[in-house]
Amino acid sequence: MRPKNHFITRRDLFRKTAYGVLTIGFGLKRSGEAKEEKSRVVLIRDENVINKHGKINESIIQQMLDQGVCNLLEEKDSLHAWKRLIKPSDIVGIKSNVWAYLPTPEELEKAIIKKLMEIGVFKKNIAVDDRGVLDNPVFKSSTALINVRPLRTHHWSGIGGCIKNYIMFVRTPWLYHGDSCANLASIWNKSIIKGKTRLNILSLIYTQFYNRGPHHFDRRFVSEYKGLLIGKDPVALDAVGARLLQLQRIAYFGEDRPLDTTPKHIYVADEKYKLGISDLNRIEIIKIGWMEGSLI
């Protein structure tokens, strides 16, 4: 049993796997008797989603999204699957990400909007936004949110993933930078967000797996992974995403760099805020499509 004031250090990470020990270190109870709850995430990839001119194929990304949601919810029909997530009467905010160097692909945003309209959501009740969410009338009156952004490294928080994507729902995001952005998940309790997120999507069409440069972006460290990671549990998606970026760094540099800014906020989101599951042993990854070089 760890002493109450035990700090997780580099030495703990040598003793166990990085993620395993961090969940134990934060005091997460592991049930030895009852069947442990698992989170389900879908990884779908298509080799042809980026064409030879570097453009994203709209119909392929639509298919990936629909297939991913179907598999997540174990449905055969995509309309049926989406109707389990969103009602026609919902007012839906699509929280995207406009970071100039690697924004959410427009084609993915369009695919989400298309599906929402197909299941009967009025166009006027759908909005895509990032930095303007707090002043956006659709978001202010939203009954449902879809959280979508690209997966990338982030100097201060370790990764830019689902949990971090909601930082624009606060007026003072820099106040959440302390301690490696550990308390990002607290934002998910804000009334504008709480209980509304129906789906999380990490775009892995491109991933940034290493930081360099004035804005922590360098094209040399961007991969064409050609995938989407889809799930209801934002913490699980981030845990899998963080692991993928780590594996990509190892593959690229040919050396083990496992301790590069460990994303503490993912474990805190699990242990302290109960937002989802961060333990990779308790995440079921359903893999669909082209898996060459998937690393996971």
Place this chain on the structure above:
Amino acid sequence: MEKIINKNRIFIIIISLFILIAFEGKTTTPSSKVDRRIEMENILPKKVGDYKAEGKDEIYNRNTSFQYMDGAAELYRSYAFKLLMVRNYKKNGYPSLTVELFDMGLPEDAYGIFSYQTEDEEVGIGQGSDYGGGLLRFWKGKYFVNVFSEKETPESRKDILIFGEAISKNINENGLKPKLIKFLPEDGLSERSIRYFHLHPILNHHYFISHENILNLGKNTNAILADYSFPNAKNKTFLLFIQYPDELQSKKAFNRFLKAYMPEAYSSPHKKVKTENGKWTFAKNHKKYVLVVFDAPTQEKAEGLIVEAIKKLSRK
């Protein structure tokens, strides 16, 4: 009566002096900000070859820098960063160039932000430079500069380096590197690996110690991390060298570190442990300094680095 008049005169003089000082204070602050901005405008050229400055300069301070670079601003704010000026340049038919000029407040902190990443090529610009992937980074005096291109091409590399030279030439004064660097042992040192910083997230980026700030790093501490290579040793050894404001604070930080990281050595006279990766960690508290060697191949190598660093400290 005369005494009262003299006392009144003294009182009036004192009050006048206070008013004068307060007024001077008020007029000094805005003009120093303006001076800083003017100095930076003069450093950035309006034209280099066929590239011409386009659009208005963007100015950001410690608080508004988030608007320009989101969370990436925290890195610069972890140093004494004062002001950022951004200027864009265009040339017909070529990728545009952007220059970011940071007034880092102190040459040591300009060096510090530069030292954050030095993995690419030294190209001999400023007092230290790094070029790769279409980005030139360099420091000179209290300034740190990024020059980067919208797209990297063989031509853009040439243009970026010409820009760098022009900007460096406009910065009149060199600055001194952090003093702690002088005390680093020289044998086996990889100079390009030296990192200078103040806060623990920066340390963790280069060498993860703990999510908690177990070394009590803060804006009043100065720290260096450097790599060493030894013959026949496959992996690098790291020397962490921290200066605290005073001995009391260094002792407090040292004890906290021992309890958190090397509890088995806390009560022993020699603060050394063989860690789970089979390497040696050795720690020492010397006056207002804490020195820690990580991942040394042998106890002797670990201790040798610390002994040498302390010898150099004692000679200062």
